Amino acid sequence: MDLAWMGWTTFTGTFLAVIASLLIAMTVWEIARPGGAPRKGLLGFTSTRGDRLFVTLLGSAFIHLAWMYFAGGVDLWWALGLSGLYGLAVFRWV
Amino acid sequence: MQRTKNQKAWFLVLPVFLLVAFSAIIPLMTVVNYSVQDSFGNNEFFWVGSEWFVEVLNSDRLHDAFGRQLMFSGIILAIEIPLGIWIALKMPKKGWAVSVCLVLMALPLLIPWNVVGTIWQIFAREDIGLLGHTLAALGVDYNYTQDTLSAWITVIVMDVWHWTSLVVLLCYAGLSSIPDAYYQAAKIDGASKWAVFRHIQLPKMKRVLTIAVLLRFMDSFMIYTEPFVVTGGGPGNATTFLSIDLVKMAIGQFDVGPAAAFSIVYFLVVLLVSWVFYTVVTASDAEDQS
Numbered sequence: 001m002d003l004a005w006m007g008w009t010t011f012t013g014t015f016l017a018v019i020a021s022l023l024i025a026m027t028v029w030e031i032a033r034p035g036g037a038p039r040k041g042l043l044g045f046t047s048t049r050g051d052r053l054f055v056t057l058l059g060s061a062f063i064h065l066a067w068m069y070f071a072g073g074v075d076l077w078w079a080l081g082l083s084g085l086y087g088l089a090v091f092r093w094v
Numbered sequence: 095m096q097r098t099k100n101q102k103a104w105f106l107v108l109p110v111f112l113l114v115a116f117s118a119i120i121p122l123m124t125v126v127n128y129s130v131q132d133s134f135g136n137n138e139f140f141w142v143g144s145e146w147f148v149e150v151l152n153s154d155r156l157h158d159a160f161g162r163q164l165m166f167s168g169i170i171l172a173i174e175i176p177l178g179i180w181i182a183l184k185m186p187k188k189g190w191a192v193s194v195c196l197v198l199m200a201l202p203l204l205i206p207w208n209v210v211g212t213i214w215q216i217f218a219r220e221d222i223g224l225l226g227h228t229l230a231a232l233g234v235d236y237n238y239t240q241d242t243l244s245a246w247i248t249v250i251v252m253d254v255w256h257w258t259s260l261v262v263l264l265c266y267a268g269l270s271s272i273p274d275a276y277y278q279a280a281k282i283d284g285a286s287k288w289a290v291f292r293h294i295q296l297p298k299m300k301r302v303l304t305i306a307v308l309l310r311f312m313d314s315f316m317i318y319t320e321p322f323v324v325t326g327g328g329p330g331n332a333t334t335f336l337s338i339d340l341v342k343m344a345i346g347q348f349d350v351g352p353a354a355a356f357s358i359v360y361f362l363v364v365l366l367v368s369w370v371f372y373t374v375v376t377a378s379d380a381e382d383q384s
Binding site: 069 | 366377
């Protein structure tokens with residue numbers, strides 16, 4: 001199958017693979033422990049672990065955008081690291 | 095509430111998942127792929143990394159389009175929501191007039207976007223349009239092809255004409271679900287019209303109103319066809335909203351890389367606003383129930 005028209009690169013392929021495996025991992029987690037562990041967190045709304053993943057991913061996207069706006073396109077690993085910390089915080093407290 | 099534990103349902107979701115993957119996720123990934131590369135056509139791509147994102151995020155052109163977009167959505171929401179509520183309150187509650195009003199209200203919603211654009215484009219013209227000609231005869235300085243204010247007024251009035259009915263119909267549905275007993279109780283207590291509105295009608299309309307605000311926000315934030323047909327984004331760039339700018343960039347200039355980066359930023363903003371809105375609504379609903 002020729003997918004050249006889509007302009008795939010290793011990086012974007014990895015990106016899709018990471019998101020897909022996160023979703024699969026969440027599905028497995030949900031099957032193992034159903035219910036999504038809802039709780040009322042720091043932000044004042046009830047969130048399940050799916051909500052927390054969504055908040056993490058959306059927040060990470062904006063962290064990267066902010067990094068690119070303020071620091072330019074250099075050292076994006078820092079933004080990724082920040083997103084990781086942010087994700088941990090979200091899963092711990094939101 | 096105890097949830098049913100039945101994991102077989104996951105397999106029933108599988109066909110939908112495959113369909114969505116084919117029709118949405120994979121095409122969306124094409125946009126992601128383009129956003130980090132440059133292309134001069136001929137299916138050749140050159141890796142540029144985050145260059146387009148940096149360019150798009152710092153572009154004055156897009157900041158301006160974003161500002162115009164927010165202003166447009168803000169203005170039409172500020173007009174359509176109160177106007178829609180007011181009309182819904184004034185609509186007849188029973189008898190033959192109900193059907194007549196509902197049909198009249200539904201009419202603008204049935205007209206395709208580009209037809210609405212064409213109607214207003216001709217309606218507002220000074221030489222052959224009824225509105226433009228009348229205004230000119232009254233001595234009003236109105237020309238939507240050359241004057242920024244006229245262009246904005248035309249586009250906003252057109253959107254209000256097209257979409258207020260949606261708010262009206264949603265509010266009307268909310269209002270007709272209020273039992274008569276509420277009104278009788280209010281009458282016995284000697285409640286004023288405002289008190290009835292504030293404490294009975296508005297709370298009962300809250301759910302449909304949030305849907306109306308969300309729908310109108312999303313729709314107006316992504317508006318393309320109507321202003322494109324009426325003003326083409328002009329005069330100058332005065333009514334160039336985000337979608338119009340995006341299409342200019344992607345198809346007009348064939349800058350697929352920057353256009354893809356811009357699409358992703360646009361998508362993320364829409365996603366964020368919708369999520370915040372949805373969360374606020376569900377949180378307040380949960381509070382109402384508890």
